[in-house]
Amino acid sequence: MTLTVPVDTGLARYDIRIGAGLLRDPASWEGMPPSRHAVIVTNVTIAPLWAQTLAQMLTSLHRQVSVLELPDGEAHKDWPALNSIFDHLLQSGCDRQTVLYALGGGVVGDMTGFAAGCYMRGIPFVQVPTTLLAQVDSSVGGKTAINHRLGKNMIGLFNQPIRVVCDLDTLRTLPQRELVAGLAEVIKYGPIADPVFFDWIERELDALLARDVQALAHAVQRSCEIKAQVVGQDEREGGVRAILNFGHTFGHAIETALGYGQWLHGEAVGCGMLMATDLSMQLGLVGPQHLERMRDVLVRCGLPTRAPDLGVAAYLSLMGRDKKAQAGEIRFVVLDGWGRAAVRPAPDECVSEVIQRAVTR
Template sequence: MSDVIAAEQRNDKRIVQIELGDRSYPIVIGRRLFDDASVWSSAGEGDCAAIVTNTTVGPLYAATLERAISNRFRRVIHIELRDGEEFKDAASLNHIFDRLLSERADRKTVLFALGGGVVGDMTGFAAACYMRGIPFVQVPTTLLAQVDSSVGGKTAINHPLGKNMIGAFYQPRLVVADLDTLSTLPAREFAAGLAEVIKYGPVLDPQFFNWIETNIDALIARDTDALGYAIQRCCELKAEVVAKDEHEANVRAVLNFGHTFGHAIETGAGYGVWMHGEAVGCGMAMAADLSARLGMISEAFAIRLRRLVERAGFPVVGPRLGADRYLELMRHDKKSEGGEIRFVLLDEDGHASIRPAPDTIVRQVIDANCQRS
């Protein structure tokens, strides 16, 4: 076990510790966590807590979460946002601020992000900004959020010119991933989370990639044991990377495998048309193809990854935007430097590197993997 994380299993709970000095925090993974008082001991206590959720998740779990934390806070307010990637914007962020100010929330108020990646990102960004920083807790209810976006402190909103371009690195106090919430996740949204599970294998852990290939059917069937292990392993891998590179200066950027193409798909198609995980799944197939065309991996490995992406239920053909539009959108990617697009590319041994690629080769990838007129 790495010295930057500590993973253990207590009864039916799996616990992964993110080690960041005085900003360290636990990720608790398991079932029936809302009913376990010991889980919430790291959440804090005080006068006020605010549950930030959306119109889909709120009716399902907001009252349950309030019961779980009500003995720790004198009052609990609810802030409900519209559901969808298209609402991950400044207007929704300001709605959170409006409610906090109208309720006279102070610096000891704790925000609870109850929902998927959109809710988690916006709540974390609001916490980072409100009164220059207040504590928050991640309560992810989607597979994508449980394995990726709730862990590591990346928070942001979208801009019409680029996804997640306005945000902050701001760590939560606690992450509670209750597997029971995945039972109410729509099939398309659950499947979209598998993309973030798959990405960890090719870039960080070849043995985990083999395990995913063997267990993909169990994951699709929402087998609790398979999901529990997959979520734990993803969190362990991300914890190691975050501890080395919290602010994504170098190593952490490999976790964006598939995201350069994927974000271009999301932005170009219009936020909400493609789910984030769907776009990342297609983006991974395209990034693997680019890696193969550059001679970094074998064509056989690129095909192997593409087939896994297809087995997980993702499209592997991108929308018809045109190569010029793809390149324009990818130049807005956060990894770009001086207008030069930098991609997360695979090495045969299960590692990844960040480097540019000739536009001519990138155009070949787009022509081969995207819809044509």
């Protein structure tokens, strides 16, 4: 059974298809432009597992299908890796009709989407996310980027794919640590937008951790629906879209300070969500029972809940460089009641206390 989530950003429309066995299903690729060239951009970990399956399916659409393997990991979400995509495209004589297929996690998706946006000033691309995190988060919404040594995701584009194909079979080969990191982003959608979904997650968490396909299908679908709805209102993050960054302001600080790759993105976001929930509680916006429920779910997942002890000053400085910072003021995504989010500044003392509690939790 294939679930479909339509996305309409005003500027672009595309479908997210969710189900088991989709890579091998010809219907997944129907309607993609039958251009001469297609390039599957993937990484050294995913390539041996899935690249041949996808390449075989695409030969009926494209005369020449090639596979480009990038190094694996956030540490390689940089210019040299991005440029290796351009090298490959130019060396293969790829023209403006070429379609890129991003087969992998968020790093592959981010770099492929960025490369597609820039190659000859824009060619189409398809997202084929193979991690839970990418399926529920980075493949929806059109954010693409590479990292700069002075900040994460600082150089990039809003660029929408022409389709997203989430094959749940690809999650079978995902290391448990990565599955759990992806669950952090799934969990996020509850407190910011849908308390009933959070109730469901609490109930179905064991099934999700055991990779039950039905549970995963619903988790991916509901996450994508919520994200698509938010992005549909605000493609370029002027307003409401910022709520999707719940947990990310603290999380980015952790990732940046430790160096990309120490903590997984979802792990940093999970810990960041707990801090942001704590901050919301300090501001009187949610109750202690909500902080407790958030903490319990993260602990059941095995996600880290203690933040690394960088010192309060380092956190504040790192967060000041977050893209959401305006005119030097740090703005936080907080819970404005359980199931609703808002963006607002917070007193430094309050933030300091949250950080101190998080590093000693």
